[in-house]
Amino acid sequence: MRIEEELKLDFSDVLIRPKRSTLTSRSEVDVDREYTFLHSRHAYRGVPVVAANMDTVGTFEMANALGAHQLAVALHKYYKEDELIRFFKSLAVDAVVFYSMGITRADYDKFRRVKAAAGTHVRYVCVDVANGYTKTFVDFLRKLRQAYPDITLMAGNVVTGEMTEQLILDGADIVKVGIGPGSVCTTRKMAGVGYPQLSAIIECADAAHGLGGLICSDGGCTSPGDIAKAFGGGADFVMLGGMLAGHDECSDDIIERDGKLMRRFYGMSSRTAMEKYAGGVANYRAAEGKEVLIAPRGTVNITVQEILGGLRSACTYVGARKLKELSKRTTFIRVARQLNEVFGKS
Ligand code: 5GP
Numbered sequence: 001m002r003i004e005e006e007l008k009l010d011f012s013d014v015l016i017r018p019k020r021s022t023l024t025s026r027s028e029v030d031v032d033r034e035y036t037f038l039h040s041r042h043a044y045r046g047v048p049v050v051a052a053n054m055d056t057v058g059t060f061e062m063a064n065a066l067g068a069h070q071l072a073v074a075l076h077k078y079y080k081e082d083e084l085i086r087f088f089k090s091l092a093v094d095a096v097v098f099y100s101m102g103i104t105r106a107d108y109d110k111f112r113r114v115k116a117a118a119g120t121h122v123r124y125v126c127v128d129v130a131n132g133y134t135k136t137f138v139d140f141l142r143k144l145r146q147a148y149p150d151i152t153l154m155a156g157n158v159v160t161g162e163m164t165e166q167l168i169l170d171g172a173d174i175v176k177v178g179i180g181p182g183s184v185c186t187t188r189k190m191a192g193v194g195y196p197q198l199s200a201i202i203e204c205a206d207a208a209h210g211l212g213g214l215i216c217s218d219g220g221c222t223s224p225g226d227i228a229k230a231f232g233g234g235a236d237f238v239m240l241g242g243m244l245a246g247h248d249e250c251s252d253d254i255i256e257r258d259g260k261l262m263r264r265f266y267g268m269s270s271r272t273a274m275e276k277y278a279g280g281v282a283n284y285r286a287a288e289g290k291e292v293l294i295a296p297r298g299t300v301n302i303t304v305q306e307i308l309g310g311l312r313s314a315c316t317y318v319g320a321r322k323l324k325e326l327s328k329r330t331t332f333i334r335v336a337r338q339l340n341e342v343f344g345k346s
Pocket of ligand 1: 054180181183268269289
């Protein structure tokens with residue numbers, strides 16, 4: 001056993017220090033980013049915020065709504081093949097929609113058939129496992145990259161620099177970073193495993209950028225300010241689950257509780273999800289996610305405006321004309337208190 005003494009940080013442990021700036025208005029800030037991906041060599045331009053590939057949030061409807069604002073979506077993996085083919089074929093060329101998959105034989109075969117039918121409409125792929133540290137995962141990634149040199153590949157999840165490097169060397173363009181920070185995740189409670197998200201971002205971004213790769217911070221953002229901190233820490237993309245949950249564009253999972261209509265939101269490793277898709281929780285494992293009920297939040301457009309407004313504001317406070325400059329201009333200060341909650345938490 002060994003103990004690492006260095007303190008690791010979460011979004012709630014820091015604030016961004018304001019800096020002198022010549023910007024006069026938030027409207028001057030450009031929140032688009034441009035990347036050329038390391039392996040696929042695709043050129044990307046857009047707002048690098050991605051809806052998570054959870055079945056509640058990563059929907060076709062969400063893809064259409066976010067696409068209108070240049071944001072991206074990782075579709076959940078439970079759509080049927082014909083639905084996926086039809087959807088991808090209908091996509092505009094500049095929409096950024098990730099096809100998501102796990103690493104089973106069935107996942108790979110399904111992907112091959114969808115890709116064969118939808119061709120270059122499927123350009124972004126997210127290979128997603130809870131634990132990105134296994135040899136099976138790395139082998140799968142390598143095989144996928146060899147078979148499809150042209151796809152832009154996001155893969156994870158990991159939280160440390162050395163594994164980020166490994167995934168990039170084995171074919172990932174974007175490494176998905178985050179173990180345990182999610183709003184409906186219980187991995188830290190059930191397994192005691194995890195890494196504070198801001199430090200994970202800082203360390204993994206450093207490792208990825210050194211090789212010409214990118215990272216996507218996945219999980220733990222509870223407000224536009226957290227998204228700004230993720231970008232400030234060096235994230236190239238930020239993935240959101242809970243912040244996009246409860247909207248009209250989410251899967252239609254509405255129930256009545258105490259006379260009110262509520263939307264269900266649950267982790268993809270929760271009992272709810274496993275009962276829905278895997279016939280229950282297998283007897284050798286425990287659920288590592290939970291279910292919550294959310295009061296309906298209307299259309300996601302309002303939330304998108306809040307997110308973009310918050311990001312522009314963060315950029316203005318540090319004098320960044322472009323989102324690209326935010327991390328260079330970010331100094332985090334460690335704090336013991338974040339918010340004044342005298343009138344509650346909202
Ligand atoms: P959020 O934005 O809600 O804080 O985090 C979303 C992320 O939580 C997802 O993209 C995914 O990585 C993670 N996640 C989703 N469901 C589960 C789950 O059941 N268990 C765990 N450990 N993580 C989950």
